[in-house]
Amino acid sequence: xxxxxxxxxxxxxxxxxxxxxxxxxxxxxxxxxxxxxxxxxxxxxxxxxxxxxxxxxxxxxxxxxxxxxxxxxxxxxxxxxxxxxxxxxxxxxxxxxxxxxxxxxxxxxxxxxxxxxxxxxxxxxxxxxxxxxxxxxxxxxxxxxxxxxxxxxxxxxxxxxxxxxxxxxxxxxxxxxxxxxxxxxxxxxxxxxxxxxxxxxxxxxxxxxxxxx
Ligand SMILES: NC(=O)C1=CN([C@@H]2O[C@H](COP(=O)(O)OP(=O)(O)OC[C@H]3O[C@@H](n4cnc5c(N)ncnc54)[C@H](OP(=O)(O)O)[C@@H]3O)[C@@H](O)[C@H]2O)[C@@H](O)CC1
Ligand SMILES: [K+]
Numbered sequence: 001x002x003x004x005x006x007x008x009x010x011x012x013x014x015x016x017x018x019x020x021x022x023x024x025x026x027x028x029x030x031x032x033x034x035x036x037x038x039x040x041x042x043x044x045x046x047x048x049x050x051x052x053x054x055x056x057x058x059x060x061x062x063x064x065x066x067x068x069x070x071x072x073x074x075x076x077x078x079x080x081x082x083x084x085x086x087x088x089x090x091x092x093x094x095x096x097x098x099x100x101x102x103x104x105x106x107x108x109x110x111x112x113x114x115x116x117x118x119x120x121x122x123x124x125x126x127x128x129x130x131x132x133x134x135x136x137x138x139x140x141x142x143x144x145x146x147x148x149x150x151x152x153x154x155x156x157x158x159x160x161x162x163x164x165x166x167x168x169x170x171x172x173x174x175x176x177x178x179x180x181x182x183x184x185x186x187x188x189x190x191x192x193x194x195x196x197x198x199x200x201x202x203x204x205x206x207x208x209x210x211x212x213x
Contacts, residue, residue: 004180004213006125006160012179015208024088026202027056030152031063031092033200034119034176038064038150041174042117047074049115049147051138053122053156054081059089060152060178061121062096069099076102078109080122080138106134115147120170124153125160125182136168143171150174154184155193163187171195178202180213 004012017023039045048068052058062077062084069075077096082105084093096103104111122138131139139157142149149172154160157169163184175194177185179202184190 002180002209002213003183003186005183008212009125009180009182012204012208012212016204019205019208021203024091026204027059027088027092028063029202030178030200031060032067033178033202034060034150034152035064035067037176037198037200038117038119038174041150042148045073045116045148047076047115048117048119049076049078049112049145050119051078051080051109051122051142052084054083054085054089055123055126056086056089057124057126057152058084058121059086059092060124061119062089062092064119064121065101066092066095066099069096069101075100076104076112076115078104078106078112078138080106080109080134106137109138109141112141115145118142118145118147118149120149120151120156120172122156122170127156127159130166131157131168139168139170148173150176151194153177154182158184158190158193160184163190165190165193169193174198176200179204180209
């Protein structure tokens with residue numbers, strides 16, 4: 001079982017990119033793997049709500065939104081922190097243009113009452129500190145939705161390396177993590193927030209991990 005810190009994960013991704021697997025392709029692989037795992041857990045789901053942050057964790061969520069819309073599911077995307085800011089998340093956000101995906105701001109999150117599955121794409125390894133008001137509102141919605149709650153990489157509001165759990169953090173039914181486990185997945189403080197943990201292969205070769213983890 002390989003456990004790596006957020007910084008080590010970044011180094012592994014950098015090695016993979018240098019070896020020809022682009023960051024955009026890693027995001028595609030992460031979103032695709034997570035979508036397949038979530039569908040296998042909830043094959044009867046019809047309505048998906050994806051709560052997206054502005055970083056790459058949100059980008060993984062946009063990949064899922066596209067795949068689900070192409071499969072004919074009803075898809076709602078909440079931009080919990082406004083529009084995405086990273087290059088790859090922006091690319092995947094714009095790939096939703098023309099698809100049957102409802103995009104709404106955080107102010108309208110309470111209207112999303114019909115989701116069978118809620119996907120937490122708010123914060124991944126980039127989370128630090130405490131939840132700010134919009135993030136807290138988004139986490140509160142996810143925790144109280146009553147839907148099956150699947151977190152991408154880690155539940156939002158948890159520090160990947162220390163396992164510190166911010167007040168109001170997401171309490172998931174399923175966490176799909178990418179390439180390697182992170183310390184929070186095994187720490188006593190944070191593990192109970194992850195629900196079932198599934199490790200997804202995102203195509204990074206073994207040699208990219210040499211000397212790490
Ligand atoms: N690298 C890759 O190629 C791949 C990465 N992958 C995925 O990317 C994830 C890592 O992405 P990432 O590094 O962009 O960080 P992410 O977790 O989205 O969060 C950063 C954002 O959160 C914000 N933020 C932080 N704390 C906050 C707070 N307390 N309250 C409010 N906001 C807060 C922060 O804002 P800032 O603090 O800068 O204002 C920033 O905007 C990783 O977990 C995996 O899912 C996969 O696709 C595989 C390929
Ligand atoms: K997340």
